[in-house]
Amino acid sequence: MAYSDVHKSGRAVAREGVNMGSARDYIALLKPRVMSLVVFTALVGIAVAPGHINPVLGAAALIAIAVGAGAAGALNMWFDSDIDRLMRRTAPRPIPAGRLEPGDALGLGLVLAVASVTFLGLVINWVAAGLLAFTIFFYVVIYTMWLKRSTSQNIVIGGAAGALPPVIGWAAVTGTVSIESLALFLIIFLWTPPHFWALSLYRSDDYARAGVPMLPVVSGAAATKRQILIYAVVLAVVAATLPPLLHFATAAYGVIAGALGVLFIWLAWQVYRMPESDTEMKPARRLFAYSMLYLFLLFAILLVEGGFRGWMA
Amino acid sequence: MNAIVEPPKAAPDIVPEDGIRLTPEELKRRRSRSVAIALALGALVLLFYIVTIVKIGGNLLQDGGGLM
Numbered sequence: 001m002a003y004s005d006v007h008k009s010g011r012a013v014a015r016e017g018v019n020m021g022s023a024r025d026y027i028a029l030l031k032p033r034v035m036s037l038v039v040f041t042a043l044v045g046i047a048v049a050p051g052h053i054n055p056v057l058g059a060a061a062l063i064a065i066a067v068g069a070g071a072a073g074a075l076n077m078w079f080d081s082d083i084d085r086l087m088r089r090t091a092p093r094p095i096p097a098g099r100l101e102p103g104d105a106l107g108l109g110l111v112l113a114v115a116s117v118t119f120l121g122l123v124i125n126w127v128a129a130g131l132l133a134f135t136i137f138f139y140v141v142i143y144t145m146w147l148k149r150s151t152s153q154n155i156v157i158g159g160a161a162g163a164l165p166p167v168i169g170w171a172a173v174t175g176t177v178s179i180e181s182l183a184l185f186l187i188i189f190l191w192t193p194p195h196f197w198a199l200s201l202y203r204s205d206d207y208a209r210a211g212v213p214m215l216p217v218v219s220g221a222a223a224t225k226r227q228i229l230i231y232a233v234v235l236a237v238v239a240a241t242l243p244p245l246l247h248f249a250t251a252a253y254g255v256i257a258g259a260l261g262v263l264f265i266w267l268a269w270q271v272y273r274m275p276e277s278d279t280e281m282k283p284a285r286r287l288f289a290y291s292m293l294y295l296f297l298l299f300a301i302l303l304v305e306g307g308f309r310g311w312m313a
Numbered sequence: 314m315n316a317i318v319e320p321p322k323a324a325p326d327i328v329p330e331d332g333i334r335l336t337p338e339e340l341k342r343r344r345s346r347s348v349a350i351a352l353a354l355g356a357l358v359l360l361f362y363i364v365t366i367v368k369i370g371g372n373l374l375q376d377g378g379g380l381m
Contacts, residue, residue, distance in 0.1 A: 015333070015339075017333055018333055018335065018339055019342075019343070019346070020339060020342060021342065021346065022341075022342040022345045022346065023345040023346050023348065023349030024345070026346070026349065027349075054367055054371065056363060056364065056367045057364065057367060057368075060360065060363075060364050063360065123364050123368070
């Protein structure tokens, strides 16, 4: 990266040849907020999986999954540093802000990716390690390098990477991939598009400036709102019915998930009805915020039920 | 009587003329990186130690402590 460009913008803090990154900057490269969601969903995969894993080994598996997610985040920031500087949300990141070089993120990401996959394979099993390696590869190569800049379906397909952690957690316990773990995958996979499209509705100017073909930029707000509503309905139905039908959640989960899903659909409906002239887009902001709470609550219930079953066994 | 006072010797400069002198802010950031690396390495040692004990313990239980 040319520091001079950053100097011109008045945001530079680094001198040529001096590493200006603090520990906090290196942690930011690992996208800790995304990492926390990954750890949480992977923990649910571990908790609801049939069988037993030593709690210490379970914690070790979670650490490996978290580090693997962090590696993917660092490699994403390395590759996207050119467009990150063009968007308000991502401009303060360590590389576009000029505190770290892209090479720092590349080195950290590669080392952590190899270390996390190797550790998971040696300590837990190679199925889980293989899935973690595939997740990192999918997020970095398929999503970041290819889909993100080439299609408006970028986060639909790319969402698979974010949906895999519970499958890895499940595989850490059972050594296999089963229909139940794929149901957890499907819930996150269906949740990702309405979540990100709600955000991209009120940040579409950012994405347009950076040349990222998000759905509102390519197909317009109306098409995006329609897609959000469709995904919300499918998500609400799948999330409320699949886990009880596959017997890894109770009917109580189904009832609560159904109620949460109705609220999700209602908020998506509010977004759908949002007039074109609305520049503040409060319904979209509300849906974005609620979507995070929705996924957290669904998985929290599954975690409690899974933990209770494990305690009773 | 006039004592001959030698001019004070300049402190040896360990930084070459064309080298980089870190500012206090840069030194602070380098220190935070060093502490983070130390903590990460310490945590790694602890993690490997605990995981090894758990894995060995599990194997010992499985084969009767290796004494039979």
